[in-house]
Amino acid sequence: MEEKARFVVGLDIGSNFVRAAIGEMTHDGIRVVGYGEAPSDGMRRGIVSDISAPCSAIDHALVAAEKMSGLEAPDAAVSINGVNITSTKVDGMIAVGVEDHEIDEVDLERIIDTSIAGKVPATRQILKNMPYEYILDGQGGIREPIGMKGARLEMRANVISTMKLDFDNVVKACTVAELQPSIIEPAVIAASRAVLTNHQRQNGVAVLDMGGATTSIAIYDEGELQYVGVCPYGSNDVTNDLAAYLKTIPDVAEEIKLRFVSGQFGEGSGKDITIKRGRGEYVFSRKDVDEVVESRLEEIFEMMRKHLKHAGYDRRLPEGIILTGGGAKMKDIDKYVCSQMELAVRVGVPINISGVNEDVAKPEYATAIGLMYADYEAAMTNGHTSASKKSEKKKSKAGGESVISKVLKLFK
Ligand SMILES: Nc1ncnc2c1ncn2[C@@H]1O[C@H](COP(=O)(O)OP(=O)(O)OP(=O)(O)O)[C@@H](O)[C@H]1O
Ligand SMILES: [Mg+2]
Known part of the structure; x- marks a missing residue:
């Protein structure tokens, strides 16, 4: 069966630069077909502090990438940053019912809810929930319990979260720029997707992202x-x-x-x-x-x-x-x-990329490139597509209605 080209888009809203990248998923990585960058505005230490300010930088970066690729990108995986991003280890236990019951998606959702309850305050937005071990009827070391039989399920997970306000401001900045985020992911996690091999993740490695206003660390072990x-x-x-x-x-x-x-x-x-x-x-x-x-x-x-x-x-x-x-x-x-x-x-520079790769095979592009993988993952989960062939030449994304009136609407 012939597979349709699947385009993916990454948008890194950094303190110094907004960077956009558009690519096509290939069997061994990403073929980059467009990229663009613009000096950032309205950011304070990695956090969107003025929601209307990043609009024109987002617009410029995306339009440059769109022009280069001949595609349009109404959706993208978008970065989030700032000191409020933390990781919390959680664990939980549920009874999974009758003796011959096979663990299913509903059980996993239930155990996640149970594990998080009371441990991540309501003022925080969960960005990623990463189970790293399941224990079924006392037997640990299980990565994927779906389809297994048991009565008592335990889970250990790593929950990445940030303040709701920081998250909402990224969403609002994207809305003003007429961009729909497919997923919002911490910048350093996105950068890790671009520069790490599976072997490194398995063996134990850290990615340290030194930007203009922040420095972040993501640690990987056992995959x-x-x-x-x-x-x-x-x-x-x-x-x-x-x-x-x-x-x-x-x-x-x-x-x-x-x-x-x-x-x-x-x-x-x-x-x-x-x-x-x-x-x-x-x-x-x-x-x-x-x-x-x-x-x-x-x-x-x-x-x-x-x-x-x-x-x-x-x-x-x-x-x-x-x-x-x-x-x-x-x-x-x-x-x-x-x-x-x-x-x-x-x-580290982005690996497994082809196309206009010599321009983006740079450490400062790791986050935008990694976000394309996040966009692909979001597409697999939610079934959306971020970039498609241009239907008609677009004006400025935020064109038409003024930025101020868009911002006012967001607060109504
Ligand atoms: N050759 C170089 N030597 C030292 N610093 C450099 C060099 N090139 C760029 N920089 C610095 O990198 C910083 C910008 O990095 P980057 O573009 O990754 O930031 P950002 O993603 O916009 O910010 P943040 O991730 O903190 O929100 C600037 O401070 C710039 O001076
Ligand atoms: Mg950055």
Whole structure:
């Protein structure tokens, strides 16, 4: 039977950039057919803080991807971020009825409800519910109990949640941009989908996504997501610290970071750093620059190590750490993170992609690419399709009605 092309769309609403990617599922990954990015607005530390502001960035990024692919994307898997994202281990038990009863979907829904009850407050939105073990009549280690016979079912699961307000604001920002989210997934989990192999997930690995305003960690072991944590500092804080301590403008501080900062501190000390602006030039001591950057990175990666310890995986990940996000592009950052976290570290780019892959095979595209897999999963579950052949040339997605009137409607 000939299979119809299945298009998938990922939209990463980051603090610095909104990135969109459109692709086609193939038997061994994704063929990327379009992508686009636009500087972000209305975000605070990974959270949508002004729901009308990201609209034009979402619009620009998606329209660029649509134009490149010749497809239109009314739906997409969308990222969510921010320190309110946490993972909670839950467990529960239910009686599954008469002796010869076979476990079915209804039982699984019931045990999930029982496990979550009272453990995840009503002010929180559940983003993912990931059972990692079922125990049937005392026998543990079961991954998939459907069809098995038993009387007493127990479940252990990892529940990923965030504050309802953060979730609602992502939905509202998408609504203003006339985009229907097929699923809303934490950015670091999406990034993990793009850069990890099944073998790494099985063996034990962490993905560390260093963006502009946040740094997040997702830990995988025995094939399952074990833990997620977000810290409210990212690579922008390095730039801002440089600007403040060196008493210079952010633009010059960013150039210092991009051109001269390396994760191997102390190398090249003594040499000054010179930045040219017009006819003038700014000179900074390499030692001062190193001190400022190192102290901020130390703070961020100490927080990341605390997350590893809290999850029970400190120095216990055979596959080490994979870095993603724009912050992962800092020269020798892998060496610095290796010394701080005491694990093997490397920079990750999306794998198993073809098409216009050389443009998106970058650490900062991991989340948008991973979201395409999330979109595919959502399509398998809900039967929707995110992208299709363009029926007619679209104007701006949010065109027609003004953004302000759309926002006002959302609050009615
Ligand atoms: N070569 C580089 N060296 C150091 N930092 C870099 C480099 N390239 C990009 N960055 C930094 O990466 C950051 C942006 O990363 P990214 O695009 O992943 O953020 P984001 O996804 O928009 O933000 P967040 O995930 O925090 O919401 C910026 O602070 C930028 O300065
Ligand atoms: Mg990001």
